[in-house]
Amino acid sequence: MYVIEKTEELSQGVKSFIVKAPRIAKKCQPGQFIILRTDEDGERIPLTIADFNRETGTITLIFQEVGCSTRQLGRLQAGQAILDVAGPLGNASHIDKFGTVVCIGGGIGVAPVYPIARAYREAGNKVVSIIGARNESLLILEKEMAAVSDILHVTTDDGSKGHKGMVIDPLKSMIAAGEKIDLVIAIGPVVMMRGVAEVTRPYGIKTIVSLNPIMVDGTGMCGGCRVSVGNTNKFACVDGPEFDAHQVDFTGLMARQRMYLEHEKEERKCGGE
Numbered sequence: 603m604y605v606i607e608k609t610e611e612l613s614q615g616v617k618s619f620i621v622k623a624p625r626i627a628k629k630c631q632p633g634q635f636i637i638l639r640t641d642e643d644g645e646r647i648p649l650t651i652a653d654f655n656r657e658t659g660t661i662t663l664i665f666q667e668v669g670c671s672t673r674q675l676g677r678l679q680a681g682q683a684i685l686d687v688a689g690p691l692g693n694a695s696h697i698d699k700f701g702t703v704v705c706i707g708g709g710i711g712v713a714p715v716y717p718i719a720r721a722y723r724e725a726g727n728k729v730v731s732i733i734g735a736r737n738e739s740l741l742i743l744e745k746e747m748a749a750v751s752d753i754l755h756v757t758t759d760d761g762s763k764g765h766k767g768m769v770i771d772p773l774k775s776m777i778a779a780g781e782k783i784d785l786v787i788a789i790g791p792v793v794m795m796r797g798v799a800e801v802t803r804p805y806g807i808k809t810i811v812s813l814n815p816i817m818v819d820g821t822g823m824c825g826g827c828r829v830s831v832g833n834t835n836k837f838a839c840v841d842g843p844e845f846d847a848h849q850v851d852f853t854g855l856m857a858r859q860r861m862y863l864e865h866e867k868e869e870r871k872c873g874g875e
């Protein structure tokens with residue numbers, strides 16, 4: 603059992619849990635994820651590790667309550683426990699000194715971007731971060747991202763905070779101004795990651811995305827997380843979750859996501875909620 607030490611509501615429907623998981627906290631690296639089950643009948647929920655503390659043996663999980671399983675998770679309080687947490691899973695981010703790294707997080711995607719941005723900064727890179735949400739109340743980890751970035755841009759769809767527009771706007775401005783960009787990492791909705799890939803593609807700027815498709819076993823056995831990258835089938839859980847954005851078949855990825863939409867709609871209705 604994995605005891606929840608602290609819970610916090612970061613924005614509407616977005617929660618942060620600090621969970622005692624010493625073995626995972628000791629081994630995990632930025633970019634990796636876990637799969638948890640709240641109880642024996644619970645669905646397996648993949649979540650990126652948003653932070654970790656090797657001294658206290660804790661990991662931070664940030665999730666959005668979008669369906670039955672995540673709402674059930676969100677109802678747990680500090681002192682209660684999660685049945686099982688498997689991880690760390692997936693490959694760690696390739697952290698190195700590249701020069702100027704632009705870290706982009708959209709919506710809940712800011713959570714996995716945070717430890718990656720911090721690691722790039724610690725490796726001596728200039729980190730320019732761009733975080734965005736639909737509106738100010740949905741924006742998460744602004745303070746934390748500011749602390750690990752040389753420059754932080756904030757965007758909201760409705761202009762309630764920062765630049766009114768999309769996360770790709772400051773990126774386009776940097777490129778238009780001739781600023782040197784050595785690497786871009788983008789995590790968020792698939793449509794956002796595709797948008798970033800299309801902005802950087804003509805300039806040959808190396809761009810990495812972290813994919814979070816439907817996952818079941820997290821060990822490469824079930825095929826649930828299959829994605830096409832460079833015309834080759836890859837499994838996000840064992841080959842990723844990070845991939846070269848210019849090689850990812852985003853159209854296929856979105857089509858697969860749509861396949862699960864009906865199921866997700868049912869999921870949202872669970873328990874008559």
Ligand code: FES
Pocket residue numbers: 816817818819820821822823824825826827828837838839840
């Ligand atoms: Fe089953 Fe990746 S989650 S193959």
